[in-house]
Amino acid sequence: MRRALIILQIFIAALLTFSTHAARADAPRVIRVAFAGVGIGNRPFVGGSSLSVVHARGLLEEEFKKDNIKIEWSFFKGAGPAVNEAYANNLLDFALQGDLPSSIGRAGGLKTKLLAGVSTRQHTYLAVPSDSPISSLADLKGKKVALFKGTNLQLAVNKILAGSGLSERDLRILNMDNATAKAALATRDIDAAFGGYDLLTLQDQGIAKIVYTTKNDSPAYLRHAHLIVTEEFANKYPDVTKRVVKVVVQAAHWIAQNEANPAPIYQLWSKSGTPYANFKADQTGDSLKVRASPLFDEYLISRYKAAVADAKRFGLIRSTFDVDSWIDLRFLNAALKELNLEGYWPEFDANGKVKHPGRQ
Known part of the structure; x- marks a missing residue:
């Protein structure tokens, strides 16, 4: 009787262990x-x-x-x-x-x-140094422009440029992440940068100005x-x-x-x-x-x-x-x-x- 009880206890313990592992799985x-x-x-x-x-x-x-x-x-x-x-x-x-x-x-x-x-x-924004003569997408031809490649920003920018008869090949594109692009704008190492709402900070600081945004533009340009x-x-x-x-x-x-x-x-x-x-x-x-x-x-x-x-x-x-x-x-x-x-x-x-x- 005692042996049977021990066997039963072992069986129950094994069953509980199996159930726990199954639950964890x-x-x-x-x-x-x-x-x-x-x-x-x-x-x-x-x-x-x-x-x-x-x-x-x-x-x-x-x-x-x-x-x-x-x-x-x-x-x-x-x-x-x-x-x-x-x-x-x-x-x-x-x-x-x-x-x-x-x-x-x-x-x-x-x-x-x-x-x-x-x-x-x-939305996508285009920022340039505050004293830059660039005022539109058309002015970007041949300019050094920061763009974070491989992100949804790149696809949006390709569509935005195409809408103005341009492509990446018409610009001197530099692959930069957001932080690097903002720093390069501040030091004027680039002529312009495409980015998101974080570029608005540079405008508020007087370092840059926004010359284009997808606001009020084609919804096809949204990300x-x-x-x-x-x-x-x-x-x-x-x-x-x-x-x-x-x-x-x-x-x-x-x-x-x-x-x-x-x-x-x-x-x-x-x-x-x-x-x-x-x-x-x-x-x-x-x-x-x-x-x-x-x-x-x-x-x-x-x-x-x-x-x-x-x-x-x-x-x-x-x-x-x-x-x-x-x-x-x-x-x-x-x-x-x-x-x-x-x-x-x-x-x-x-x-x-x-x-x-x-x-x-």
């Missing part, structure tokens, strides 16, 4: 998330997106605390190309990445899936960024993937709820070192709710299809691929349903016209 020990960028002075914070809110408010840490799953954040000064390299070396699970670098990665064989928008309809995941992670941990997307949707909802009084949003994003005023100026005239929308609606899908086609046209990728199968909406749709946010964000057709106005 359904969830990772760590979730590795990256930003394709760094803050001012290389600080580990990037503003301007719903994922920025997730990071700043510790929302993923809170979501997975009860599961003892660690969240590991990475910030890449090398932006999108550096994220692709990390993916190639199996060092990341999720990332905020732009349309061009993720397209380059996918075309190059990286097995990834697009999950949700996190910072869409981004887009998304949440991306490896196919391996999404297939192995579908429930965890859904929860990550759910947290991003919650952050986007928080941004939308604060749209009328956006001070808390800009204050949070300014932890990146980019001034509050720059975010305010960049967002003026746009809807924060729309720009932070997680939806891959007809408009955004059409923009990604155009991005792949344009990247091929400009020689930035060698071959195209099917965009529809690249976008995986299962997790986003499940999160929207769980949070009762179906129909909350406006939806746009492929031409950018409102198809569904959304709700409060």
